Amino acid sequence: MLVDSKQLWLWWSILLFVGVYSTPILNFEYHNYSALSQYLHNMATAYPNMTRLYSIGETLRKHKLWVLELSTAPKSSFGIPSVKLIANIHGNEAAGREILLHLIQFFVTNYTNDETVHWLLENTRIHVLPSLNPDGFEISVEGKCEIGPGRENARFVDLNRSFPDHFQSNTKPRQYETQAIEDWLSNNTFVLSASLHGGALVANYPYENVMENTWDAAYRLLNTSELSNKMSPWSHLPPDMREPYPPSISPDDDVFQHLAVVYASTHPTMHFGYPCNRMDREFQGGITNGAAWYPLTGGMQDYNYIYHGCMEITLEISCCKYPLTHDLPTLWDDNRDALLKYISQAHQGVRGVIRDNNTHQPVLTSGLKIEGRDSYFRTSSRGEFWRILLPGTYQLQVQATGYEPQTIKFTVPQKRLEKHLTPTWLDVNMPPVVRKATVVSDQVLLPTNPPDEASTVHYTATQKMVGLTNGHTLSPALFTEITLTSTDFVKLSNTPEADSHKPEKLLSVEDAGSDGIMWTSMKYMVILNMIFVFVLLFI
Numbered sequence: 001m002l003v004d005s006k007q008l009w010l011w012w013s014i015l016l017f018v019g020v021y022s023t024p025i026l027n028f029e030y031h032n033y034s035a036l037s038q039y040l041h042n043m044a045t046a047y048p049n050m051t052r053l054y055s056i057g058e059t060l061r062k063h064k065l066w067v068l069e070l071s072t073a074p075k076s077s078f079g080i081p082s083v084k085l086i087a088n089i090h091g092n093e094a095a096g097r098e099i100l101l102h103l104i105q106f107f108v109t110n111y112t113n114d115e116t117v118h119w120l121l122e123n124t125r126i127h128v129l130p131s132l133n134p135d136g137f138e139i140s141v142e143g144k145c146e147i148g149p150g151r152e153n154a155r156f157v158d159l160n161r162s163f164p165d166h167f168q169s170n171t172k173p174r175q176y177e178t179q180a181i182e183d184w185l186s187n188n189t190f191v192l193s194a195s196l197h198g199g200a201l202v203a204n205y206p207y208e209n210v211m212e213n214t215w216d217a218a219y220r221l222l223n224t225s226e227l228s229n230k231m232s233p234w235s236h237l238p239p240d241m242r243e244p245y246p247p248s249i250s251p252d253d254d255v256f257q258h259l260a261v262v263y264a265s266t267h268p269t270m271h272f273g274y275p276c277n278r279m280d281r282e283f284q285g286g287i288t289n290g291a292a293w294y295p296l297t298g299g300m301q302d303y304n305y306i307y308h309g310c311m312e313i314t315l316e317i318s319c320c321k322y323p324l325t326h327d328l329p330t331l332w333d334d335n336r337d338a339l340l341k342y343i344s345q346a347h348q349g350v351r352g353v354i355r356d357n358n359t360h361q362p363v364l365t366s367g368l369k370i371e372g373r374d375s376y377f378r379t380s381s382r383g384e385f386w387r388i389l390l391p392g393t394y395q396l397q398v399q400a401t402g403y404e405p406q407t408i409k410f411t412v413p414q415k416r417l418e419k420h421l422t423p424t425w426l427d428v429n430m431p432p433v434v435r436k437a438t439v440v441s442d443q444v445l446l447p448t449n450p451p452d453e454a455s456t457v458h459y460t461a462t463q464k465m466v467g468l469t470n471g472h473t474l475s476p477a478l479f480t481e482i483t484l485t486s487t488d489f490v491k492l493s494n495t496p497e498a499d500s501h502k503p504e505k506l507l508s509v510e511d512a513g514s515d516g517i518m519w520t521s522m523k524y525m526v527i528l529n530m531i532f533v534f535v536l537l538f539i
């Protein structure tokens with residue numbers, strides 16, 4: 001059936017009307033837990049091809065920690081980076097919560113008419129957690145710009161002091177909310193993250209803590225004072241204490257500074273670095289190293305980077321922690337472009353896939369690092385990896401159990417003419433470690449450098465098991481793997497192609513080196529000599 005242009009126009013109008021009509025309405029007002037949950041469910045229903053709603057956990061008050069994932073990239077696409085945005089970890093810092101809801105609205109309603117939004121959704125997975133502390137938000141008070149209820153969770157614990165800490169032991173008990181974040185990070189490979197706060201106007205980057213032996217009395221005062229959680233971090237200190245502390249520099253300091261500058265310089269006022277009140281200080285360019293502002297233990301920012309290789313910065317987006325409703329439109333306008341540009345930074349640097357050189361199957365490892373940068377990152381469950389890097393020449397170092405370590409040189413070029421950032425792609429092929437196993441009598445001897453206890457050495461499986469013969473040297477290809485199950489035993493696993501009736505054998509190992517062979521041979525010689533002497537005596 002032919003459709004003339006009038007009919008076509010009519011159909012498009014109907015579709016457009018239905019689309020607009022079905023888009024959930026989002027006003028500039030604060031949404032309590034049930035309103036926020038309803039909005040996210042409505043969005044997931046209205047845009048099933050662009051969104052995925054899931055919960056990463058539940059609070060003491062049985063509030064779910066909802067995440068809405070935004071992306072139009074097919075699940076099967078390789079190399080799509082995951083970015084996460086979190087707000088409201090401090091329940092009384094409320095502006096970020098509403099800004100992230102408006103970001104969701106902006107993405108889904110501008111997919112077809114905003115080129116940047118379209119490109120980001122096609123090429124990025126954006127996970128949005130509007131409230132990490134819904135229990136705290138429920139008791140916080142609009143208009144309270146500094147001290148106010150709701151900063152902590154329902155157990156009165158500051159969530160941004162409750163994560164495992166690399167620098168200091170953190171004895172605070174794990175909270176439902178922090179455990180949910182830890183699990184979320186363990187089950188996903190996030191490349192980039194931001195946590196939205198209020199009470200200042202600055203982009204704060206790692207590290208936010210320092211090694212214990214560099215702490216002085218002032219650091220301790222700041223972290224142990226009851227006031228530190230309730231007031232501006234400087235307000236209880238004498239004026240000379242408002243000077244910056246020494247920065248705590250991370251191996252990726254250049255990247256973190258870049259990320260902070262991207263946000264602050266795109267924000268219309270953050271880059272001025274003006275203090276929010278006379279007790280605070282200026283931030284040059286609107287950015288600061290976390291520890292240089294004030295060091296803290298158990299923060300989420302350092303935890304992301306050190307424990308999971310995810311680059312997270314902290315965005316203080318409003319001088320007032322809980323601004324009045326009528327300030328929300330301005331706050332959204334101020335942060336919209338900065339958020340879009342920040343998300344796009346996930347496409348700066350290097351990415352690729354790590355595979356087995358022989359089987360071409362993905363290799364999973366947490367042993368990835370850029371040479372000269374003492375910070376590790378890991379692959380996804382499909383062997384993909386990402387790392388944000390500034391233009392330059394680097395070497396990727398890859399270590400994975402059962403494979404020979406690899407070092408690959410690559411270049412991240414200066415921004416090209418294309419509108420969007422384009423990362424350098426690396427395919428990394430890992431050659432499996434090859435070892436020889438020697439069978440002498442009922443013993444298996446690994447000639448050199450046996451793996452540590454319980455570690456695994458993988459072999460290429462190309463031949464079938466031919467049985468164990470005294471003194472016969474077996475090709476590594478006969479086994480899929482050799483696993484040390486204790487210091488005394490080696491477990492041989494047959495290849496998949498091997499005779500399925502042949503049982504696995506547990507064989508003792510006396511020594512892993514040539515000394516073992518020597519010692520075994522000597523034993524037989526001693527026994528033979530004893531028999532020979534006995535026969536001589538007998539005759």
Ligand SMILES: [Zn+2]
Pocket residue numbers: 090093197198
């Ligand atoms: Zn905060």
